[in-house]
Structures are given as C-alpha cells and as structure tokens.
Amino acid sequence: MxxxxxxxxxxxxxxxxxxxxxxxxxxxxxxxxxxxxxxxxxxxxxxxxxxxxxxxxxxxxxxxxxxxGPLSRVSRYSACIVNGIRFHTKERERNRRAQNSGVLVKGESEDYYGVLTDIIELRYLLGRQVFLFKCDWFDVRSGIHKDTYFTSVNVASRAYKNEPFVLANQAKQCFYVKDNKLQGTWEVVQDITNRSSFDVLEVEVEAGVEDEILNAPAYQENEPSIVDRVVEADLDMDPFPLNRGDLESEFLMLK
Structure with missing residues (x-):
C-alpha cells in the first residue's frame, strides 16, 4: 500500500x-x-x-x-526534522510537555487534520529514499466546526483508516488545544508558521554591487540603537507566504 x-x-x-x-x-x-x-x-x-x-x-x-520499488528493509522513527520543523509521533510525546505530532495537509477543496503515529523511511536503488508520515486522521466531513475565527475538530471522530499515509514533505505542522466553547472531544486547530521559516524575496543586484556588499567588512556600533517612534505601515503581506515552496525538502532523522 x-x-x-x-x-x-x-x-x-x-x-x-x-x-x-x-x-x-x-x-x-x-x-x-x-x-x-x-x-x-x-x-x-x-x-x-x-x-x-x-x-x-x-x-x-x-x-x-x-x-x-522500495528495498525490503524499512526504517521507522519516532521523530524527525523536515525543513527545519520538528515532528514527534504521538507516542513519543506522551510524557512530554511540548506538542509536535499535529499534522495538517492542505487540499484543493478541503484541509485534512490528524496526528502523527509513525515515520517510515523507504529506501530505493541508487541511494534514493522517501519518507512517509502515517497518521490518524480526523473526520473532516462530520467532525469539523468552523466559525469566523476558529476551526475545531472532533478528535474522537476518525476517518480514512485505509489511507493513513502522506508524503512527509506534504505535511504542515499544527497544534490542538481544548475548545472551551464546544468542550468535550472538540479541539481548536492552531495553524501557525514556524518562527524559523521565512520567505525572503530575491532582488536582482547590479553587477559589481553584489561583490561590494559581500566583501564589506562587518562592524558593530558602539552605541545601542534606539527606536523613538513606531510608524504604522499599511502593507499587504498576503501575496508573500512565509515558507519556501521552490526548494526540495530536507530531512533529519532523530533517535
């Protein structure tokens, strides 16, 4: 499968x-x-x-x-870092205070939410490899509630048991917190951008100027910088996502 x-x-x-x-x-x-x-x-x-x-x-x-097809030997992990984002299986974080098992997959018409249960590495000929996340998925057909500000899922409502896998580079991380309004087994989804992930817009620099910038000596001011006022700017940041979609995924497996 x-x-x-x-x-x-x-x-x-x-x-x-x-x-x-x-x-x-x-x-x-x-x-x-x-x-x-x-x-x-x-x-x-x-x-x-x-x-x-x-x-x-x-x-x-x-x-x-x-x-x-993959080689007969398969490796399993309880933690990994994908593109600088740390993921743990649900079992690994059982006695930990941090939550790193929430998984979100963006779909064309619907988003899918789940928890990570296993990390599988498939090895292929010529040194190729593929990482899969095996997840328990929540039922987004009947176990989801959306309002103006929040999206909540019923964590007791499971679905897609015959389709548990997702490519690791397809997964985003999310967090689940108790829904104080719906209560019970409902939890609010916190979809965030990790602090270490940014999209930096590339700007073309004239020939010669780039070398001047790269070769400029580093310096530190003796006096601390002081901000004496804050100017509000009306900037529309929506067209600029804070993640890189044009680079291959990087994986680091953790013991």
Missing part, C-alpha cells in the same frame, strides 16, 4: 497512470479503479525496466529507482 501511495503521489508517473487505465478498461469496463490500483505498480515497473534496457539515456535514475 505504501509503495502504491508513493507512485500515485509522484508527479513524474501521472502520464503512465493515465496510459495504464486504458488497458483494464479495454479488457473489462467493470471495477476499473480497483483493478488499476492492484495492477499498476507491477505494470509500471515492467514498462520502465524495458525502457531502461532499450533507451537508457531517456530513463532517469529517479524514475528507474521509483519503478523498481
């Missing part, structure tokens, strides 16, 4: 998925989605291996490694 999830959530195989769906539909139009899910990974592996054999230069190492 984990292998199929990785395949279906890798943009480089989308065209192969569409191509494969034609075959089971041509053979028998009944239960096409089920048969596609069962047969696709093996079909995809066969297609890429044949292409690798006959047209090696057109088959990237990433595609070949992915098609061959």
């Amino acid at each position: 984990a292998r199929l999830y990785v395949l279906q959530n890798s943009g480089i195989v989308e065209s192969y998925e569409e191509k494969h769906k034609v075959e089971p539909e041509r053979q028998d139009p009944r239960n096409v989605p089920k048969r596609h899910a069962k047969e696709f990974s093996r079909w995809f592996e066969k297609q890429i291996k044949e292409m690798r054999h006959h047209q090696r230069e057109t088959t990237s190492d990433d595609l070949y490694s992915l098609a061959c």
Whole structure:
C-alpha cells in the first residue's frame, strides 16, 4: 500500500497512470479503479525496466529507482526534522510537555487534520529514499466546526483508516488545544508558521554591487540603537507566504 501511495503521489508517473487505465478498461469496463490500483505498480515497473534496457539515456535514475520499488528493509522513527520543523509521533510525546505530532495537509477543496503515529523511511536503488508520515486522521466531513475565527475538530471522530499515509514533505505542522466553547472531544486547530521559516524575496543586484556588499567588512556600533517612534505601515503581506515552496525538502532523522 505504501509503495502504491508513493507512485500515485509522484508527479513524474501521472502520464503512465493515465496510459495504464486504458488497458483494464479495454479488457473489462467493470471495477476499473480497483483493478488499476492492484495492477499498476507491477505494470509500471515492467514498462520502465524495458525502457531502461532499450533507451537508457531517456530513463532517469529517479524514475528507474521509483519503478523498481522500495528495498525490503524499512526504517521507522519516532521523530524527525523536515525543513527545519520538528515532528514527534504521538507516542513519543506522551510524557512530554511540548506538542509536535499535529499534522495538517492542505487540499484543493478541503484541509485534512490528524496526528502523527509513525515515520517510515523507504529506501530505493541508487541511494534514493522517501519518507512517509502515517497518521490518524480526523473526520473532516462530520467532525469539523468552523466559525469566523476558529476551526475545531472532533478528535474522537476518525476517518480514512485505509489511507493513513502522506508524503512527509506534504505535511504542515499544527497544534490542538481544548475548545472551551464546544468542550468535550472538540479541539481548536492552531495553524501557525514556524518562527524559523521565512520567505525572503530575491532582488536582482547590479553587477559589481553584489561583490561590494559581500566583501564589506562587518562592524558593530558602539552605541545601542534606539527606536523613538513606531510608524504604522499599511502593507499587504498576503501575496508573500512565509515558507519556501521552490526548494526540495530536507530531512533529519532523530533517535
């Protein structure tokens, strides 16, 4: 199941998925989605291996490694750092004061909320690897409440038990606090931007000026800076997200 999830959530195989769906539909139009899910990974592996054999230069190492599937050895972790953000499994933080197990996945029409229960590393040929988060997901169809200011979830209402995985780089971190209004098993979702994550706008600098800036000596003023007034500025920051979406994810596994 984990292998199929990785395949279906890798943009480089989308065209192969569409191509494969034609075959089971041509053979028998009944239960096409089920048969596609069962047969696709093996079909995809066969297609890429044949292409690798006959047209090696057109088959990237990433595609070949992915098609061959993960190695038999799988590693599990209770904590990791993804793009500078620390995640713990729910079990690891059981006796800790800090909460790092909340997971939020942004969807096209709906956001999904859950808690992290396992961190799995799949290893592939040629040194490739993929990290999966296994989560307990809350039911956002019936176990969610939104008002003007807050979003609350019913943590006793679970769903998607057959689809527990998410790619680690798809996950954002969130926190859950008791909902004093709804009470019971309802908790308010705190969706925040981590203090260490920023988007810094890149500005082009004229040739020669950049070297002057980089080579300028560092200095420290003898007198402390004093702010004697605060000027309010009407700045619209919405178009500038405080996270980088153009860089590959970085992972650090913790014992």
